[in-house]
Structures are given as C-alpha cells and as structure tokens.
Amino acid sequence: MQRWIALSLYCLTCPILAAPCPDWSASRADAELASLQHQLKDWDLAYHRQGRSPVSDELYDQARERLQDWQQCFPPRVPDPRADLGPPGPQPHPIAHTGLHKLRDEQAVQQWLHSRSELWIQPKVDGVAVTLHYRDGRLLRAISRGDGQRGQDWTAQARLIAAIPQQLPRSDELILQGELYWRLPGHVQAQAGSGTARSQVAGAMSRSQLDAATAAQIGLFVWDWANGPSGMTERLQGLRALGFADSAELTLAIADLAQARHWRQHWYRHPLPFASDGVVLRQGSRPPASSWAAEPPQWAAAWKYPLSQALAEVRAVHFQIGRSGRITPVVQLQPVRLEQRRIRRVSLGSLQRWQALDIRPGDQVAISLAGLTIPRLDGVVWRGAERPALASPDPAAYHALSCWQPSPGCASQFSARLAWLGGKQGLQLAGVGPGTWAKLQQAGKLPDLLAWLALEEAELARTPGFAATSARTLQQSFAGARRRPFAQWLRALGLPASGAAPLGNDWDALAARDAQAWDGFAGIGRGRAEQLVAFFQHPDVQALRQRLQAAGVAGF
Known part of the structure; x- marks a missing residue:
C-alpha cells in the first residue's frame, strides 16, 4: 500500500482550511515546506520499509493535509521527496479504486444527502485498502490500493491470511474491494482512538514473509462488490451468501441526516472489532465499474469522526506567573477544534516541561482533551524550520513574597495576587473579576495591592471602561471589603496555610510568633512555620498591614 497516495486521493477534493496562509517570505516558505516534506518522507520510509509508524495515523493524515494546504499557498519549488519511495506498484487493478470526498461538517453532510436517494451507511474501517480478484471461484490476486490504478501484488501474503477466502462458491469473475484491518475485539473508537492500527497492517503486508501470528491478527471488511449487482440490496445479499456477513450487517439503509448522525455516534461510542475513523455514506446505485476512475466519486463520501488528536501550530509561548511565584508556560495556538471545542491555548504545567520539550513558535504540536474537557499538549510532532529564541523568566526571581507592586517583570504575578x-x-x-482589575491597572489606578481602597466613586466614573452606575456599584463593593473579618483578609493577602493554629483578631500577636511557636500547632511543619514567620516579617506585607490599619480594618 502506498500510504501517501491513498491519502492524497482521499483529500483530493478537500476544501482549503479556513486558516489564512502563513505570512512567510519565499525563503521561509521553501524551508518550511522542505522541513515538512522530509518529515513525511521519514515517516513514510518507516511505515513502508520498517513496518512501524512513529506517529499516529490520525496525526500523519493531518500533516499530509497541512502540506497540501501550504502548497496551495506557496506552489512548491522544492522537489517532493515522496518519489524516493518508488512507483505505486506494478500490478494493475482490474477495476479502479476510487477515493472519497471528505464532508467536513453536518451542513456538508446534509447537502450531500439532500441531492441523493437510496442511501446507505457503513463504518469507515481504519485499515489498508485491497482488491481481491477471484476467477472460477479461486483467489487469483490480491492487490494493494497503490494509486488506485496500480498497486503492489499482495497475493502471497493474502494466501496466509485466514480472513481472506481462498475459494468462493461461484464460477464467474468476482472483484471485491475492501479493507484489511488489525483485529481489535471490543474496540471503542471514542475511548481508544485508532493509534497505529492501520500502520500495523500496512507494515505486515509490506514484509516479504508474513508469520502465522501476525496473519491471524488481520481481518477483512469488504465494502464493495465492484462488479456485482447494480443495487445495494442485491450486492449485500450476494456478499452474505459468499460468507461476508459483516458487510451486510454493518451496511445499513438510512433516510436522512438524523439517522446518519445516529449511526455515526453509535459506531464511534460502541464496540466494533476494528478501528474506524468515521462513516462512509453511499448511494445504493452507482455507475458501471468500467467507468470508475482513481478519484473521489459522486456516489460515496466520508464523514469522519471528531479528531482525538489535533495538529496545531504554535503561534507564541507566554509565561504566566501565579500568586505563589510558580511559572506556567502557556502555548498560544493557531485555533483547532476538538469535540466541538475551539482550542486556542494550552498550559504546559511547568517551566521544566517547557524546557524539556523546547517548544518555539512555528513548531507543530499534538493536542488532545483530558477527560474530554481540558486541552492537553501531548508532544511536538515536528519542529519549524526557523526557531526563534525565547527568554523565560528566572525561577529564582519569583516566589510567594515577590511582586506586591506592578514593577517591571511583575505584571503577571501582581495580576494573580489581585x-x-x-x-x-x-x-x-x-x-x-480579572477584567475589573485589568481596567484599573491600565488606567494606572493600582500602584500597589490595596490602592483600590482609596478610590472614590467620582474617580472610578472617570476611569475608561466604567459608567456611572458601574462605578457606584464597584465603589460600594470596595467599601464593603473594609468590613470583612480579619481571618478572611489574611487569606486574601496570601497567608500561608496555617493548619489548626488559631488566628484570633490581632496582627501583632501573630507577627510575634516565632517558627517554634507556629510549629507547635497541628498541621504545620517546620517548613510551613518558617514561611509564616517570613510572611509577617516581609517589608511589603508590613506596609500592607499599615494601609489596612489606617483604613480601619479590624485586627490590623
């Protein structure tokens, strides 16, 4: 099987992505296209010649589509290294393998269904396509899909696969088209994805010798009887009689979009014996096979499942500094969609992880959803040709007692404190909320953490972003803060966790405790005791105490 050719046929009529063309110079475009082409070549070589896949099939498909999108933007001046993989195969197909239009959303599916009748649906098995040619009831030849017109001769391997009948109870010529798949009993696509199921089959079929254990892992799903009866019902009855019962059981008549949606969701979330990456919609009747061409036809189309992993381009890396001084790199992405969610950014969790991954703008990364809700960066798929240097914050400069004012380098931590x-x-x-604080900061109204206590209604009303009513409401909220309990104010200022220690209502009493005194209370160890002492002794914290004392807040 020629992996790249199969995909190019599949995506031949895919619409160009809504994302704009990259703003690259000609030299940058040449470098980026060459980098991706060589990455794809490396994956193809591993796939075809070594029987392994360094990336999931899903990410490979998206990378190939990304190259096609870039080539639309920048007609390639760099030779495509795919030619190094050799010709698609010497064996001609008796009937051409068509590709499939990919319908991107429900609106496209509705339009496709609306103009057609006698509709059917079946799972889109995620395997490798094959032609099985029978004559006088005996398997004459098995041919990989290749470029749809010619493929590799897989007959020797097919003789060893029990799922491929060597004899059929018919004396005429039969040409079946289907998918060889890796057996995955009870496989739920929504939970497990496809992984490298397709690659395992392709790797096995590319070997000169196929061992018995591997052959037993390969199944067959016949999705069309190319030279069979003109009607779908008759073809399915014939396939069932030939022993291909799953073809009949998993090819179902539908009437509208609602039924198509139902079966797509059902097969996505319920067990099947193979990986699948969507559904195939078919008209029951189609032109005679003699007129088929190696290109997507009008009588069939694919509606793929939601991506489990999306390929996303890194636009920028920002470093957020939390209230405690923890540095969290956040990757800004060219937006991608997963499970109906539009994802623009993803947290890396720690500075150490960013340093290990060494992510820069222009890199392409894999994104998934943890628990179907939280965006997660799974890794770098390939790196951009140009990798700008990034300066990260110094971890030694940030801690629980840094950045009580919005001084240079402190904007992020100060905002987190607010x-x-x-x-x-x-x-x-x-x-x-954060938007309120941001407006006040932009107007220069917050030179320190408690400057808002002194803001009057008239001054707030003159601040951009606040009308008279909102200024009055905000000033009332600020005034009410003065009546908050002492312990609540301590937590708001960032008092380290104090375990079972009584806080009382007297700042001076708490500030007088030494580490030994704090350590004597349950839930406070030596390290936390020292943090509490440092908090009360820090000059910036003491200055805040004086502000609160002057404002008449109880306990200070």
Whole structure:
C-alpha cells in the first residue's frame, strides 16, 4: 500500500482550511515546506520499509493535509521527496479504486444527502485498502490500493491470511474491494482512538514473509462488490451468501441526516472489532465499474469522526506567573477544534516541561482533551524550520513574597495576587473579576495591592471602561471589603496555610510568633512555620498591614 497516495486521493477534493496562509517570505516558505516534506518522507520510509509508524495515523493524515494546504499557498519549488519511495506498484487493478470526498461538517453532510436517494451507511474501517480478484471461484490476486490504478501484488501474503477466502462458491469473475484491518475485539473508537492500527497492517503486508501470528491478527471488511449487482440490496445479499456477513450487517439503509448522525455516534461510542475513523455514506446505485476512475466519486463520501488528536501550530509561548511565584508556560495556538471545542491555548504545567520539550513558535504540536474537557499538549510532532529564541523568566526571581507592586517583570504575578484577593478564596468582592482589575491597572489606578481602597466613586466614573452606575456599584463593593473579618483578609493577602493554629483578631500577636511557636500547632511543619514567620516579617506585607490599619480594618 502506498500510504501517501491513498491519502492524497482521499483529500483530493478537500476544501482549503479556513486558516489564512502563513505570512512567510519565499525563503521561509521553501524551508518550511522542505522541513515538512522530509518529515513525511521519514515517516513514510518507516511505515513502508520498517513496518512501524512513529506517529499516529490520525496525526500523519493531518500533516499530509497541512502540506497540501501550504502548497496551495506557496506552489512548491522544492522537489517532493515522496518519489524516493518508488512507483505505486506494478500490478494493475482490474477495476479502479476510487477515493472519497471528505464532508467536513453536518451542513456538508446534509447537502450531500439532500441531492441523493437510496442511501446507505457503513463504518469507515481504519485499515489498508485491497482488491481481491477471484476467477472460477479461486483467489487469483490480491492487490494493494497503490494509486488506485496500480498497486503492489499482495497475493502471497493474502494466501496466509485466514480472513481472506481462498475459494468462493461461484464460477464467474468476482472483484471485491475492501479493507484489511488489525483485529481489535471490543474496540471503542471514542475511548481508544485508532493509534497505529492501520500502520500495523500496512507494515505486515509490506514484509516479504508474513508469520502465522501476525496473519491471524488481520481481518477483512469488504465494502464493495465492484462488479456485482447494480443495487445495494442485491450486492449485500450476494456478499452474505459468499460468507461476508459483516458487510451486510454493518451496511445499513438510512433516510436522512438524523439517522446518519445516529449511526455515526453509535459506531464511534460502541464496540466494533476494528478501528474506524468515521462513516462512509453511499448511494445504493452507482455507475458501471468500467467507468470508475482513481478519484473521489459522486456516489460515496466520508464523514469522519471528531479528531482525538489535533495538529496545531504554535503561534507564541507566554509565561504566566501565579500568586505563589510558580511559572506556567502557556502555548498560544493557531485555533483547532476538538469535540466541538475551539482550542486556542494550552498550559504546559511547568517551566521544566517547557524546557524539556523546547517548544518555539512555528513548531507543530499534538493536542488532545483530558477527560474530554481540558486541552492537553501531548508532544511536538515536528519542529519549524526557523526557531526563534525565547527568554523565560528566572525561577529564582519569583516566589510567594515577590511582586506586591506592578514593577517591571511583575505584571503577571501582581495580576494573580489581585485576582486571588478579590476572588472566592479571598474577599469575595461582588462584581469584581480579572477584567475589573485589568481596567484599573491600565488606567494606572493600582500602584500597589490595596490602592483600590482609596478610590472614590467620582474617580472610578472617570476611569475608561466604567459608567456611572458601574462605578457606584464597584465603589460600594470596595467599601464593603473594609468590613470583612480579619481571618478572611489574611487569606486574601496570601497567608500561608496555617493548619489548626488559631488566628484570633490581632496582627501583632501573630507577627510575634516565632517558627517554634507556629510549629507547635497541628498541621504545620517546620517548613510551613518558617514561611509564616517570613510572611509577617516581609517589608511589603508590613506596609500592607499599615494601609489596612489606617483604613480601619479590624485586627490590623
């Protein structure tokens, strides 16, 4: 099987992605296209000649589509290294293998269904396509799909695969087209994805010798009797009589989009004996096989499942610094869609992980959803040709007692302190969120963490982004903060966890405790005790205490 040719036929009529063409110079475009072409060549060589796949089939398909999109933007001036893999195969197909249009969304599916009658649906098995040619009831030849017109002769391997009948109870000539798949009993696509199921079959069929254990792992799904009866019902009855019962059981009549959607969801979320990457929609009747060509036909189309992994381009890497000083790299992406979610950014969790992955703008990364909700970066698929240097924050400069003012380098941590102070963990200020603090910061109203306590309604009303009513509401919320309990204020300022220690209502009493005194309370170890002492002794914290004392907040 020629992996790249099969995919190019499949995507021959795919619409260009909505993403704009990259803003590259000619030299940059040449470098990026060459980099991707060589990456694809490496994967193809591993796939065809070594029987392994360094990336999942799903990511490979997206990378190949990405190359086609870029070639639409920048007509290639770099030779495509795919030619190094050799010709598609010496064996001509008795009937051409067609590709499939890919319908991108429900609207496209509805349009396709609307103009057709006698509709059928079947799982789109994620394997490798094959022609089985029978004459006088005996298997004459098995041919890989190749370029749809010619393929590799797989007859020797087919003789060893029990799923491929060597004899059929008919004396005429039969030409069957189908999919060889890797057996996965009870496989649920929504949970397990396809992984490298397709690659395992392709690798096995490319070997000169096929061992018995591997041959037993290969199944067959016949999706068309190319020279069979003109009607689908008759073809399915004939296939069942020939022993291909699953072809009949998994090819179902449908009437509309609702039924197509139902079976697509059913096969996606319920067990099948193979990996599948979508459904195939078919008209029951189609032209005579003698008129078929190696290109997507009008009588069949694919509606793929949602991606389990999306290929995304890194646009930028930002470093967020939390209230405690923890540095979290956040990767900004060219938006991608997973499970109806549009994903623009993903957290890497830690500075150490970013350093290990060495992600830069222009890199292509794999994105999935953890628990179907949280975007997750699974790894780098390939690196951009140009890799700009990135300066990351110094971890030694940030800690739980840094950045009490928005001084240079402190914007992120200071904003995190404000969000904590006004949020549900802190003062629970009604109507105050990150957007409120951002407007006040942009207007220069927050030179320190507590400057908002002194803001009057008139001054707020003159601040961009606040009308008279919102200014009044905000000032009332700020004024109400003065009445919050002492312990709530301590949490809002970022007091380290104090275990079972009583906090009382007196700042001076707490500030007088040494590490030994704090360590004597349950739930506080030596390290936490030292953090508590450092908190009360820090000059910036003491300055905040004085501000609160002057504002009349109880306990300070």
